[in-house]
Amino acid sequence: MAPARPVVPADLLAAVLRRDAAGPLVTHYDDRTGERVELSAATLANWVAKTANLLQDEFDVGPGSRVAVALPVHWQTAAVLLGVWSCGAAVVDTPAEDDGGLDDVDVVLAEQDRVAAVEELGVEELLGLSLHPLGAGMTGYAGAARDFALEVRVHGDHFVPYGPVDPAGPGLLLAGLELSLGGLVDVAGELADRLGVRAGDRVLVDARAAEEAGPVAWLLAPLAAGASLVVCRHPASDQLKRRAEAEGVTATLGLGLDGIRELGRPAPS
Template sequence: MQTTIPQALAEAVRRDPTTPLLTWYDDATGDRTELSGATLDNWVSKTANMLIDGLGLGVGDSIAVVLPPHWQTAAIVLGAAAAGVAADLGDEPQPVDALFTSPALADRALAWSTGDRLITGLLPLAMPLRDLPPGFVDYVTEVRNYGDHFRGAPIGNDDRALAGPIEMSHLAVIRNATVRAAELGFGAGDRVLIDTRSYPDPADWLFTPLAVGASVILCANLDPAKTKPRADSEKATVLLT
């Protein structure tokens, strides 16, 4: 059993780096983005390198991730885990060392970090924002400047993975995710279609599939008429809608 979040991702990549690990749909925009294990790992590595080399963060520091379910949210959360930085995923984060958010939440999120503030429009093809709010740096523009491979120190079981009101170690996140997978009815090798409106918690759409070796079809603004044909075309084995 993998006991840290980076170990779980590394195992997914080792198992098959080329097949889809996270497939993203947004029926409001028509966006579809498919990330293999290797591609997601690339974004995670760039994010971890940015956190350490660009923002000067490391073990003991924390970031707020004030973003909806999205493949970029996954890259940021997993990048933080790789760097040893705890992620506060709550709706009302405590003061943190850096902040990641979206334009819709930028004004409200200013109070949560006096440090670095990064923003992403969560746009198709990872396009940058045309207009940046004052005081923010565009995540997708900035992260591309960093290396594709991360060679940081290994993360320990007891290192913090989550910050905020409910702090959790890496081992606790993996153990909870394994229990949650049994509750949701999927396991290793499953391909799980998830409606983000019904399952917005990263514990369900990110940590749990990763911990047990499942892949995800993550759907925002899911059109009910598209659920079955999408499940068929994506070879989903479990539907969480």
């Protein structure tokens, strides 16, 4: 019997796990800090489960909840987004230049540099993320926000939502656009086709361009197509070509490299 067609975002990750749990799924570089972090599908799924359990058990996140994500494009952000969607909740995307509009959300997850600004808005349920390459907690912070890294590690490695996840429920609120959980999967598949993402692609993603494109483009579309990601934050242009060769990159998103297919651009004639 063929596997069931993905219906909600959690199904996309489940499909990757069935296909190749051990292979690299998300590789993250930050050329400002020199970090490189690689996650297999199994490791990402572990982070997703722990995040979903944290949100469900400690913040009562479930269908109908609204979770603001004030995070850059990052491997931990991938886990947070998929964790929220695993709970059946909606992600309220919060651009770096705008921490307003958080008065109607149930919980906020913010990078440490933005925690103070979010606190000033009177947000009560707040998790701060250090984005440390090894998942360490925040340093030099003494406010009331709970530390994601410290909280998440004590939660279970497997997640079961308290109630069924409704594909028709809200999944993403972004710049006035609302997509259902099922709509996220549909749009991801359509976008993957339009961009030209292929099964088995290793996609090099420029984090700044990905942030502008949104999580459907940089995360869900590659998952829907059966591709893996190499995310580059603060990329050093003189290293990208060598990195692409070392990582077996077959396509790029948001940047051009000689000899490598750029997604969304017609092939040269």
